[in-house]
Amino acid sequence: MKPIYKPSGRAKEYGELALNIYTGCPHRCTYCYAPQVLKRDRETFHSVVEPRKDIVEATKRQIDREQITGKLIHICFSCDPYPTEIDTTPTREIIQAIKAAGNNVQILTKGGVRAERDFDLLDAEDWFGVSIAGHYAMNKNPEPNAAIVKERVQSLERAKKRGIKTWISYEPILNAHVVIKGIAEYDFVDMFKIGKLHYVKHKADWGKVGREIERKCIEYGRNYYIKDDLRKAMGGAT
Numbered sequence: 001m002k003p004i005y006k007p008s009g010r011a012k013e014y015g016e017l018a019l020n021i022y023t024g025c026p027h028r029c030t031y032c033y034a035p036q037v038l039k040r041d042r043e044t045f046h047s048v049v050e051p052r053k054d055i056v057e058a059t060k061r062q063i064d065r066e067q068i069t070g071k072l073i074h075i076c077f078s079c080d081p082y083p084t085e086i087d088t089t090p091t092r093e094i095i096q097a098i099k100a101a102g103n104n105v106q107i108l109t110k111g112g113v114r115a116e117r118d119f120d121l122l123d124a125e126d127w128f129g130v131s132i133a134g135h136y137a138m139n140k141n142p143e144p145n146a147a148i149v150k151e152r153v154q155s156l157e158r159a160k161k162r163g164i165k166t167w168i169s170y171e172p173i174l175n176a177h178v179v180i181k182g183i184a185e186y187d188f189v190d191m192f193k194i195g196k197l198h199y200v201k202h203k204a205d206w207g208k209v210g211r212e213i214e215r216k217c218i219e220y221g222r223n224y225y226i227k228d229d230l231r232k233a234m235g236g237a238t
Helices: 009-014 034-038 042-047 055-066 089-100 112-121 149-161 176-185 206-219 228-233
Strands: 072-075 104-109 127-131 165-170 191-194 224-226
Touching: 009 228, 034 042, 055 089, 072 089, 089 104, 089 112, 104 112, 112 127, 112 149, 127 149, 127 191, 149 165, 165 176, 176 191, 176 206, 191 206, 206 224, 206 228
Parallel strands: 072 104, 104 127, 127 165, 165 191, 191 224
Antiparallel strands: none
């Protein structure tokens, strides 16, 4: 098994290398693309979650065999590195192995305070990020088992205070107003990455949404990256 791989497609825009630690994710986000992409039963994906077999040792062996060093490795795409009610010791051990070999990590999570346990492993060359989609409406939660957004944002603030680079993935955009509000308020975030909703029916004028969000990023002086498919919908605007 070679846990560390080169992402393709839309995922490639987030990093050169990536690693997925768990077999599924219990957060049950309604827009989750992973079961479809992995050709997994959705209920099984959300309910049977455990570390991939031999994931820690396989990662160490691959790093040593391929002499992987000086790289930024994204964790994770098809799962969360800090799934709720799961022992995430493998996540910590993998971060330690990645760092020991002279690499850095780019974390993306909805785990909230659970992720803060590993802040002591990170430094100014690592990225700690949270995924925030925003709600369709105030009375609907598309991320029922994930940490609440307020908790995720507070973890970002604490990471920033420790000198760790911070980022938010606003992908998928479910509510443009939520994205714009965050861009205006979260001045401690080093990078905003923004992308469309996929795999779920959702009416949106993506060109208009993208241009409005980009205007706000520029207005507030935020560093940002608009994913290619959203940029295409915007007509290639810069």
